[in-house]
Amino acid sequence: EAGVTQFPSHSVIEKGQTVTLRCDPIxxxxxxxxxxxxxxxxxxxxxxxxxxxxxxxSGMPNNRFLAERTGGTYSTLKxxxxxxxxxxVYFCASSQYGQIDTQYFGPGTRLxxx
Amino acid sequence: xxxxxxxxKLLSVFKGAPVELKCNYSYSGSPELFWYVQxxxxxxxxxxxxxxxxxxxxxxxxxxxxxxSFHLKKPFAQEEDSAMYYCALKRGSTLGRLYFGRxxxxxxxx
Numbered sequence: 001e002a003g004v005t006q007f008p009s010h011s012v013i014e015k016g017q018t019v020t021l022r023c024d025p026i027x028x029x030x031x032x033x034x035x036x037x038x039x040x041x042x043x044x045x046x047x048x049x050x051x052x053x054x055x056x057x058s059g060m061p062n063n064r065f066l067a068e069r070t071g072g073t074y075s076t077l078k079x080x081x082x083x084x085x086x087x088x089v090y091f092c093a094s095s096q097y098g099q100i101d102t103q104y105f106g107p108g109t110r111l112x113x114x
Numbered sequence: 115x116x117x118x119x120x121x122x123k124l125l126s127v128f129k130g131a132p133v134e135l136k137c138n139y140s141y142s143g144s145p146e147l148f149w150y151v152q153x154x155x156x157x158x159x160x161x162x163x164x165x166x167x168x169x170x171x172x173x174x175x176x177x178x179x180x181x182x183s184f185h186l187k188k189p190f191a192q193e194e195d196s197a198m199y200y201c202a203l204k205r206g207s208t209l210g211r212l213y214f215g216r217x218x219x220x221x222x223x224x
Contacts (some may be wrong), residue, residue, distance in 0.1 A: 003157070033211065042118075043158075043200065045211040056211060091158065101204070103212060105150075105158040 002026070004094050004106035012112045018080040021109045025074070025094030031055075032075050033095075033103060034067060038088040046090075049075060050097070082113045116141040118203050120215035127191050128223045135186040135218045137175075137201030146204040147177055147184040148212070153197045161186075161199070171195070191222045 005024045013019050025032045034046040046065070047057040051072035060067070064083070069075040079086055089110050093103040117140045127133045139145060149161040162170045164177040164184060175186045184201060198219050202212040 035212075035214075042216045043212075043214040045213070048211055059211070101210075102160055102163075104160075107157045 004092055004104055006090075006092050006106040006109050008109060009107065010110045010112075012114065013082055014114050015084055016081045018078065019082055019111060021077045021079075021090050021111070023075045023077070023092030023094075023106060025092070026104055028096065029094035029104075030072070030097040031095040031101070031103075032069060033093040034075070034077055035091040035093065036088050037091065037108075038085070043091065046077070079111075082111075084113050087111055087113045116145070116203055116205060116213050118201050118213050118215040120199075120201055120218050122218045123216065124219050124221070126221045126223060129193055130190050133188050133191040133195070133220065133222075135199050135201075135220065137184045137186065137215060139182050139184065139201075139203050141182075141203060141205065144206055146206065147175070148202040148204070149173070149175055149184075149186050150200040150202055150214075151197050152200070158200070191220075193222050193224055196220055196222045 007022045011019050030051050032049040035043050037043045045059040047067055048055045049069045052069050066078045089108045091108045092106040095101050095103045119138045121136050147164040150158050151161045152158045173188045175184050177184050198217050200217045201215040
C-alpha cells in the first residue's frame, strides 16, 4: 500500500512569490490533515479535511494560506504571497474514518522563503 | 487549553542503558496520547498509543492521569533507537488534530 505522498520535497522561493504544495493521501482515507513545523518549534496543526469539506481550519495562520481538496482526493496548500516566517516543513497526514484514527504522515515539504 | 511538554530537547544514553523520554500534558478532558518517532531520513510514524497498551520495539508508555504524564520507556536502549521522538495529544477519542510537543532527539551511543 502506497503511503502519503507530498510534492515537492523541497521548495526555495523568494519573499512575495507563490508556492503550492500538494498532498496525496492514502487511497480511501477520508481525513486529511496539514501540519507545519517551523524551526525550533513544535509541529502545529493547520487544518483538517473530511473528504472535500474543511472540518477544522482553526490552525491556518492567516489569509495568505489557502487549502483545497477538490473531489475529496488530493489536497493543495497555497501560500500567496510567501513571507520569511512561512519557512518550515509542511506535513500532510491522512486517516480512515473510523474509531481508530491513526494518522499516517507524508515525508513533508521543506519550504524555504528567502 | 491543551499543551504537550517534552522537557528534554536532547537525550543521550549508551547502548544497553535504560532510557526514559518525558512527556507531560495539560488538558481538562480525557485525552488520547501518542508517541511518534522520526528516524533519520524517514517520515514521522506512530510508535504507540496509550489506548493500545502495547509494547512496540521494546518501548512502553503508561498514561498517568494523576501526574498528567505519558513518559516513554525502554529498559535497554539500542543504537537503532536513535531518532526524534514526539509526544502528541488528541482531545478525547474522536477524530481531530494532534497537539505535539517539541520533540526529544535521542542518541544511543555504542
